[in-house]
């Protein structure tokens with residue numbers, strides 16, 4: 001009979017109890033013992049859930065107080081010098097200082113950088129390596145958890161990140177592979193310790209096998225895993241996910257490991273080749289339950305696909321979720337906000353365990369055929385691309401910019417902001433009262449209008465050139481639109497960890513998307529009525545709405561994206577008709593839907609960029625379209641950014657080095673339209689000095705022509721206080737004036 005297991009489970013707790021405990025501990029409200037107790041509770045529930053669902057092995061070792069990559073850095077002693085002080089007496093606080101710069105004990109210090117885990121919205125702490133890096137093993141945390149699980153009666157399978165993926169994720173040295181000879185002994189020792197702890201299986205995650213790996217890295221696999229296999233007393237399961245293995249498929253199965261996991265949701269075409277490659281002494285773990293989405297699995301489809309494999313492989317076929325369930329919400333049972341009809345179509349992590357169990361029964365020889373789910377008739381991605389073939393505006397930028405300058409008469413180096421202004425406690429309170437029905441819609445609207453009027457008044461006093469209404473009505477830039485568009489549903493407890501204690505609750509795209517009525521026009525119109533200066537309309541772009549939601553699985557993502565783009569195009573035209581002459585369409589998540597394999601980039605951008613352009617392809621030449629992007633690596637996607645054809649792009653850059661700007665400013669191949677590189681970091685409470693901003697602008701003018709340069713902060717200001725925002729913007733406006741003259 002096929003076996004069942006998972007690659008990992010969410011660790012936030014069914015009611016986000018770990019988040020609450022972490023935050024209480026950081027604030028000094030609870031002590032470390034209380035925090036440790038909550039962690040132990042979450043772990044035991046996670047293990048219990050796996051056992052109760054009848055999984056063959058209990059996967060563990062995936063728990064983290066903040067991040068699993070940071071767990072490894074600590075385990076291998078790869079902690080930068082600046083965090084050393086006080087570490088000996090309080091290991092957990094040292095860990096938190098790396099993660100967030102401060103902890104109840106120890107001095108505050110600059111935290112390590114965080115970045116996205118492959119193509120997910122989970123952020124890990126980037127290992128910081130130095131050329132003379134050394135490693136030393138301290139696996140006590142992990143070993144203690146192994147004992148803890150064994151004491152609770154579990155047949156454990158600890159999970160660790162493989163040495164090559166771990167090195168790949170780090171920064172600070174030219175070639176992290178050079179560090180492998182120093183790191184490998186730690187892994188060998190770790191595997192020995194796990195075997196001594198009686199772990200029959202160890203899961204080693206090597207997701208970079210799904211990337212376009214340089215030959216040097218590919219070639220490192222065989223010798224590395226030979227060394228590990230020789231030392232390991234446990235069986236090794238090599239786990240890959242998020243991407244097809246392609247040229248690395250043979251490589252993976254050729255390694256001296258006892259099993260290989262593939263992501264059959266992302267690469268269903270690799271299931272049959274994998275079954276042909278798997279050796280007699282190996283297991284094939286098929287990741288068929290989607291770990292990245294909330295929909296119930298079409299088990300009949302997998303029953304048909306897997307039955308022949310089950311027959312051939314028997315116990316050597318393992319059934320699993322595609323990737324760790326870290327990226328799924330915890331338990332549908334705790335869901336309060338959804339209608340039963342919707343709930344029945346969904347599966348959160350706990351329900352996915354039951355699906356594995358059902359599938360295990362269904363692939364047994366002679367099992368009854370499961371009822372098939374009717375397929376949705378849909379257009380293909382290629383058809384969407386074809387429809388988006390020509391979405392360019394009627395006039396080229398050169399013609400548009402002339403009419404726009406004529407219309408707006410803006411000064412050189414025009415000043416603006418990215419959209420949101422502080423979301424004050426009062427505002428949050430009023431929204432909460434409105435949502436819970438304590439105050440009527442009219443009162444809420446009145447309050448929002450007052451917020452908008454106040455934002456306009458302040459911007460007038462500051463002397464900004466292009467104003468914004470401030471986004472007081474939005475709690476979240478995607479949820480706000482999702483709530484107004486038909487086709488979305490919203491969960492009450494569909495939380496997924498984003499980083500540390502932070503969780504997000506993405507809306508679910510559950511049907512065809514359309515716009516029943518205007519979404520932002522009343523706010524923008526009102527704001528514009530209060531000022532003679534232009535007030536920007538403010539929308540979230542189609543690609544960002546798609547990428548920050550759970551997508552449908554029955555139709556291609558491109559099809560939903562075009563539906564959103566159609567709804568947004570109506571909104572754009574309504575804004576234009578209402579006299580809003582500058583409209584910003586934010587796309588901070590443009591990069592996020594990008595396939596991990598470069599070969600898929602062109603097709604993705606063809607529809608993603610096409611959808612963005614579609615939203616504004618019908619506006620008049622005199623209407624100025626802005627877009628905004630932040631916190632992503634723009635360099636490799638410059639062509640796509642240019643192809644958005646926005647009249648103005650504002651980008652985050654204050655925290656990045658000049659390399660980013662060079663991509664935008666390059667002599668040829670740079671950004672051809674107008675551009676506002678953020679001149680100060682809005683994530684810091686520090687108010688930037690005027691001279692600092694003047695210098696920054698002068699630096700920028702060395703690479704960006706004067707007539708193209710806009711002056712603005714990095715990103716939206718909603719997380720700041722009005723006091724900070726007022727002083728910072730005043731300095732920014734004055735800096736622009738200084739540089740103008």
Ligand code: GLN
Pocket residue numbers: 418419420471477538586588628629630715716717718
């Ligand atoms: N307009 C949004 C804001 O100012 C943009 C946010 C973002 O880029 N993530 O808040």
Ligand code: ZN
Pocket residue numbers: 418588628629630652714715716
């Ligand atoms: Zn931003």
